[in-house]
Amino acid sequence: MATTVERPAARGQVEPARRRPPKRSPLAKREDRAGWLFVSPWVLGFLIFTAGPMIASLVLSFTDYQMIQTPRVVGLDNYRELFDDPRVLKSLSNTFVYAAMFVPLGTIFALALAMMLQRVGKAGGFFRTAFYLPEMTPAVAAAAMFLLLLNGQQGLVNKVLGWFGINGPNWTADPNWLKPSLAAVSLWTVGGTVIIYLAALNGVPKQLYEAAELDGAGPVTRFFRITVPMISGALFFTVITHTIASMQMFDQAYTMFYGPQQKATASDESLVYMVYLFQNAFQFFKMGFASAMAWLLFVIIMAITFLQVRIGNRYVYYHGER
């Protein structure tokens, strides 16, 4: 264990303690080695498949790289072009709008499902599986299925709305409804979030509810004064991960509007950032520009996450901190 040798200081003098590196036992060293051995697959995977490409893409973002020829250094040209290309701004704003719809909607929807699951008793296992199963569906298959479900004329969604006298929109053709339809499709995959919320809800002490009930608190008060604060850690985590995932959304938008089956795009209203990045990289051979786009998105995501953390830290309650 660590030891510190201190000499008595002379009167009036404060001598800083001199520290010697702790002498580590052979067992501790063996444990260290074993630890590194265990995490080495992850570390190697990270270096090879994440850090390596990230560094490469940063380097490429300062080049004109068309994938076939040798990259040619162009300095900040790609970054300047980001601000000159109207479709970068358009795709970015589309992505923000989509994220602004999906993140709150997904959070509320998942929380509602989790609260329902908490109350179903013995059937909980079945419903947990049922809610999680869509998570296993490939995004492309889900998007193709939703193209049928969301058809304005014959889709099931509008038929159901019709039972309530609601004349549903043309989800996949009306430019005003393209982003809401993408957000609706993304709700299909909130199963994982439901499970996280369910675990968090089960961790809320029952005594708090009993005490609140004795004090005359109604269900709404109990929800906002007990449930939400007590699961705020889980809510905070999922809001951040949903935001990051929303900013990187690709599969659904590509399959529904830009894939091989869609010979022409529906409208620029469905052009999300990652789709435009993909087009630049693999259709227009502008890998350097696409790399710059990726780094712009990285910076934006970092900024949003930083902001969320700063705000979240004021309100989030962690059990372990008490």
Place this chain on the structure above:
Amino acid sequence: MKHLRLPVVLVAGTLVLSACAGVGNKSDSGGSDGQASADSTPSGTLKVMGLGGEDEVGLARMTAFKTAFPGVTVQNNKGDFDAQQFLTAVSSGNPPDAVYMGRNLIGTYAAKGAIQPLDDCIKNSGIDTTQYREAAMNEVKLKDKIYGIPEFYTVSTNLISETALKSAGVPVSDIQTTDWDKLEATAKQLYKAKNGRPARIGYDPKMPDFFPLWAMANGAEIIKPDGSPNLNDPKAVEALQFTIKLINAQGGWSNFKTFRDTFDLFGEKNQFTKDQLAAFPIENWYVNVLRDARANGLKLQSTPFTDRQGQPISTIGGSAWVIPKGAKNPNAACQWAKTLTAKETWLKAAEARMQTVAKDKSFFTGLFTGNKQADEEIKAKYLKPSGDAGFDAAIKNYYDVLDKAKSLNPSAAGAEIDAAWKSAVGKALAGSATPQAALDQAQSEAKTAFDKASQG
């Protein structure tokens, strides 16, 4: 942690170097080294990419190659052409040998050096390029070099539901694209709505995909012969304005597209048999699809798609075989492209198709190969009256337009031009921008891309 710093630095450094090496160590020559010499017999493994479906026509031609070159092992990575897969394969220095891609992509890939010029392959293998249709050959050329061996040739004509026309009292001759005002009136007459939404489209101009055809019908080439974009040509703008007007007269874009998305295009209960559509221009492969729908009451009619002077016209589509830069077995790839597109091979494919037709107790709807000699011999040998006058008229219209069809000029910025006009037409259809403004912006974007691509 201290003792791990050096290895981490080494690994990271190696990664950066290897990443840079991975993108920069290839030769830029794009030459055609190793392409077939006159007397060479290919051997080894031939890796093929992009050849998706293997119907009897495809299988018969592959068999022809394997019979002719038993020393070659063909590895077909089944699946349609995938730009990402292809580019990463080429970039990593491990490309396939023969790639099947749409001819509209060739200009871009050639300009970027992703595919090799095939002039040596053609010369050394004795490929007679005059056997291919001129418009198809035009699509595989860039700056006087040939980058692909063309196959298949899609052209368009109007297909019509006789049932829909009879119910509205419209004669077949009224389905025409010469007189646009009259076409609009006819479309309105055939259009049916229910609860404010389309119940039958009278005439579907097939926008946005067929924008180049409508521009051509109005006398505009959206890509100039030098490959530069011409998207906001007044004639192209006028064509877009008309098609939007036509769609607005039939429910408006949002309703129109939504309804059209419900069509079971490939099913026996398709839009014609369900009386959801009266007429539309469509490519020749579709008549083969419709054949089975006769059992469900389909009564087909057809008229040619014409320009405004009344001359039948069509844009063309189709694919080509290309050899990527760095292909390991270009000799075999060259022989593959030659064999699969040769007249004799197409005749074998037609024979296989006839066997399927006989088995299905149906009839032959033509085979449009891109090889002029093959088309003519197949037509003469196998195309007989089907007993269905409507189908016969449709098949005849397709054959009649083959020699008149024109390609879009290839361009070094073909992909960007394509994306620009599609985006513009999408915006104009959705009403987000006027046709003029949308095409002006598209022209500006496409021109920037073209100028950059032309500078290399």
